[in-house]
Amino acid sequence: MSAPPQASGATGLGQRARRPLGRWWRRQSPARQDRLATLAPLASVLLFLAAIISAFWYLRNEEIEREAEAVKRDAEIAQQQIRLRLIEDQEQLVRLAREFATRELDPAEFSQQAGGLASDRPEIARLVWLGTDQRPRARFEPAGERDDGAPRAGATPPGTERSPDLRTEAEWAFIAARDLRQPMYSRPFKDRHGTLVFQVHVPMLARGHFVGALVADYGIDVLMRHFVPSEVTRRHAVAVLDEHQAVLASTVTPMPGKAQQRASIVHEVPLAPASNGLLLRATGYRTSVGLIGNALFWLVVALSVLTVWMLLGTWRHMRRRGQIQDALVQETNFRRAMENSMLTGMRAIDREGRVTYVNPAFCAMTGFTEAELIGRLPPYPYWPHDRVDENHRLLQQQLQGRSPAGGIEVKVARRNGSLFDARMYVSPLVDARGHQTGWMTSMTNITEAKRIRDQLSASHERFTTVLEGLEAAVSVLSVQQGELLFANRSYRLWFGADARGHGLLASGSAQGQAAPEPEDVDGFGGLPAQELAGLGTDPREVYAPALDKWFDVRSRYLQWTDGRLAQMLIATDVTARRRAEEQAALQAEKAQVSSRLITMGEMASSVAHELNQPLTAINNYCNGMVSRVKAGSIDNDGLIAALQKTAKQAERAGQIIHRIRAFVKKSEPQRVPAHAKDIVEDAVELASIEMRRRNVQIHHYVAQRLPVLKCDPILVEQVLLNLLKNAAEAIDNAKMPAARRHIELRVVPRHTPEEGGVIEFSVTDMGPGLPEEVIGRLYEAFFSTKAEGLGIGLSLCRSIIESHRGRIKAQNLYNGPNVSGCRFAFTLPVETTARLEETPLAPSPDGTAPDAGSSSAEKTSP
Incomplete structure (x- = not known):
């Protein structure tokens, strides 16, 4: 008898599935087959134990869900019962409110109808008829309660008006019913007997107007006692909670002084239709035992553990048999991995x-x-x-x-x-x-x-050769230990092989005779090397008395090969340069004196003419007095007057000679406190001789209350005199008309972002100006626009002004496209806190305000 077609097909499918599994099993090694054969029963036992645990867990969760459904159902039943009762009461109260509003009733009739309503409704604790002013017009209370005249909830004492912050829950419910024209429930509160109640306010409307409210008090405990079904209370605990989760009433009375056990199953529903924040909570407790108390479960666990222990013992025995085989396999794998990866x-x-x-x-x-x-x-x-x-x-x-x-x-x-x-x-x-x-x-x-090692060695040799061949001293000192890490040949030749020379160059003094401490080398000692590596300092010049040499020292920090922070110094011998600078300074001083002598040589004829006038006057006075004395026609008063005039002319000649001598006197430059007004007056007095000879007028203006200058007044006077003389020569050589033969000298304070507070000296002429190509070369040595000029005047002026940390510049003045003159100006820095006078300073004629409240002083000289 042949097998059915379906059975034969299933058999063929199972055979096809077993063939790959058999081939996979045969490919495994014997040791792996033994391991898998041992692990399979172990996995089966573990799966069986997991299935038992899952079954218990499923049954337990199903029972918990059934209990939760029962709690939910009982909570909804209690909610439904209370809801229906409240809706019925609300409909009766609305009917009564409508009847009371349409016809006038006396308190006796109100009590009769209210008593009929409350007779079969024990949940209603009191009925009150309130007027529009919240005063009770009539009230009904069940028998047995005494009216002691205390104010009722919802009523406002006569003659008083509550603020919104002091209104009671009943007053808020009354206001809401009045405004919304519909029944409103108040939040729970305690009445005069200490019972938790809430009220329902039913508005009384007469022809669309609010005429009062019918108020009913509900006792929360009465609602729970009469309208929660007894079959619900037998199964679960039911409680009423306010909005703060406080229990107001419950079907279970807790033990005093004992914390209530937290319920495992809770279901909450609102206390409809009140909508006043009250919740109805039903709680339940699991009665089933857990996995820990289940004897059948523990029996299954014990049998499973016993089976697992036996399987583990078998697996351990088989593992010992395979240790030798594993060792051989590991050795082979190790050798193969070492061969392939190394x-x-x-x-x-x-x-x-x-x-x-x-x-x-x-x-x-x-x-x-x-x-x-x-x-x-x-x-x-x-x-x-x-x-x-x-x-x-x-x-x-x-x-x-x-x-x-x-x-x-x-x-x-x-x-x-x-x-x-x-x-x-x-x-x-x-x-x-x-x-x-x-x-x-x-x-x-x-x-x-x-x-690479040979290249590094060659590079190090080249580096050492270069450093040893330098004419500068190179040294590296450890900042922490004060140890000299490297010194080239020049350093060893000048300072030896210790660190004292490095300390001398680093500190700039010759007092350190011992190896410097880290703090003596620099103030950066102790900081992280990574923060200071690459940080350098400004170059400075240091004098070494023992060698009688000047060194230009440059330093920087670096991280040494062992990670230590080190300071490297490069000291270059600049003694020859310093000697040359000193010689150049002497030559510049001589050039200044020579320039003054040249200036006075050029002014010799003017000075001779200026001296000839007082000398001629003296001669005339003397001849006149001699003639009058011989003739006997002079008295004592006339003789005294003539002698005074003669002395005055002699004093004038002496002043001229003294001023010229002071100007050309050879002296060392001295920075002393000086006043700009005195410098200008001396320069104008000397230049006036040249001005009169060339028929050029000079106007000078010096601002009042100028700060004190720290300068050499003779050198500044030389600059002013040179600029005034050049302006006069430019005007005279250009044959300018009388209207343009003027020079203006102005001294005013300035303040610029670049220079700060300065005093500006400016010389402005009305001459032909300077060509544009000449302005860029004015201060070059030996460059001159005069045929007989030496080209050292303006170059020397620039050197003098820059030595005083000032600036000098020249510019042409234009009247439209035509040049109307030239202006030379230089500045000298000052301390703005120093003032000469306390008189106010007037604004300058060109629109600049020299100082607040200043005044001007202007003089004109021929």
């Missing part, structure tokens, strides 16, 4: 020097295959032909165990004949019984490393 060439030889093992890296280095090397005796094919004897000696040294621990550097020949440098390390091969069977050699290609 870049270091490995070679093993026996006690006779026969090659017994080489790894792929060794074959790749030499170019020979493993078959060509295994079993070979010396000489090996990778030995260079010219080094066979040396390699034999090294091999004998290896076989005798006398190879150095640091390795041996050898030359190795590749199959193609090329050579490379290698370092070989030798270690003994010991078998399991502790007997040495040979030697293991590791070989590393160091060709590139040796090339």
Whole structure:
């Protein structure tokens, strides 16, 4: 009898599924098959235990869900009962409110109808008829309650008006019912008896107007006692909660002084239709035992653990049997991994020097295959032909165990004949019984490393050669230890081999005779090296008295090769330059004096003419007095007057000679406090002689209350005189008309962002101006626009002004496209707090305000 078609198809499918599984099983090793055969029962027991636990967990969760559904259902039943009762009461109250509003009732009739309503409704604790002013017009209370005249909830005492912050819950409900024209429930509160109640306010409307409210008090505890079904209270605890989760009433009375156990199943619903924040909560507790208390569960767990323990014992026994096989497999895998991953060439030889093992890296280095090397005796094919004897000696040294621990550097020949440098390390091969069977050699290609090392050595040699050949002293000092780390030949020649010279150059004084402390070298001692590396200081010049030399010192911080913070100094001998600068300063001083002599030489004829006038007057006065004395026509008063005039003219000639002598006197430059007004007056007095000779007028203006200058007044006077003389020559040589033969000298204070507070001296003429190509070369030495000029005047002026930390500039003045004159101006820095006078200063004629409240003083000289 043949099998049904479906059965035969299922059998064929099962066979096809078992074939791949069988092939996979046969591919596994015996040790793995034993391990899997042991783990399969263990997995089955664990799966069985997991299934039992899952079944218990599922049944327990299903029971919890049933209990939760029961709690929810009971809560909704209690909610429905209370809701229906409240809706019925609300409808009756609305009917009564409508009846009371349409016809006038006296308190007796109100009590009769209210009593009829409350007779079968125990939940209503009191009925009150409130007027529009919230005063009770009539009230009804069940029998047994006494009206003691205390104010009722919802009523406002006569003659008082509550603020919104002091209104009660009943008053808020009354206001809401009045405004919304619909029944409103108040939030729970305690009445005069201390009972928790809430009210319903039903508005009374007469022809659309609010005429009062009918108020009913509900006792929360009465609602719970009468309208929660008894079958619900037998199964679960039901409680009423306010909006703050405080229990107002409950079907279960808690034990006093004992914390109530937290319910595991809770369901809350609102106390409809009140909508006043009250919640109805039903709670339940699980009665079923858990997994811990189930004896059947623990029996299954114990049997499963026993089975697992037996299977683990069997697996441990089988593992011990496979340890030897695993050790062999691990050894094989280790050797294979080492051969395939190492870049270091490995070679093993026996006690006779026969090659017994080489790894792929060794074959790749030499170019020979493993078959060509295994079993070979010396000489090996990778030995260079010219080094066979040396390699034999090294091999004998290896076989005798006398190879150095640091390795041996050898030359190795590749199959193609090329050579490379290698370092070989030798270690003994010991078998399991502790007997040495040979030697293991590791070989590393160091060709590139040796090339880099040779390059670094050559670079270091070149660097040392350059530093030793420098004419500057180079030294490196450790900041922390004060140790001299490096010094070149020039440093050793000048300062020796200790750190005192470095300390002298770093501190700039010759007092440090011992090795400086880290703090003496620089204030950066102790800071992290990474923060200071690369940080340099400004170059400075230091004088070494012992050597009588000046050094230009430049320093910077660097991180030394061992990580320490170090300071490097480069000191260049600048003694010759300092001597040249001193000589140049002397020459400049001589040039200043020479310039003044040249200026006075050019003004010699004018000075002679100026002196000729007082001398001629003296001669005339003397001749006149002699004639009148001889003639006897002069009295004492006339003689005294003539002698006074003669003395005045002699004093005038003496002043002229004294001023010229002071101007051309050779003296050292001296920076002294000076007043701009005195400098200008002296310069104008000297220049007036030249001005009169050339028929040029000079106007000078000096602002009042100017700060005191710290300068050499003779040098500044020389600059002013040079500028005034050049302006007069430009006007006279250009044959300018009388209307343009004027020079203006102005001295005013200025303040610029670049220079700060300065005093500006400006000389403005009305001459032909300067060509544009000449302005850029005015201050070049020996450049002059005059045929007989030497070209040192303006160059010297610029040097004088810049030595006083000032600036000088020249510019043409324009009247439209035409040049109307030239203006030279220079500035001298001042201390703005120093003032000469306390008189106010007037604004300058060009629109500049020299100082607040200042005045001007202007003079004109021919």
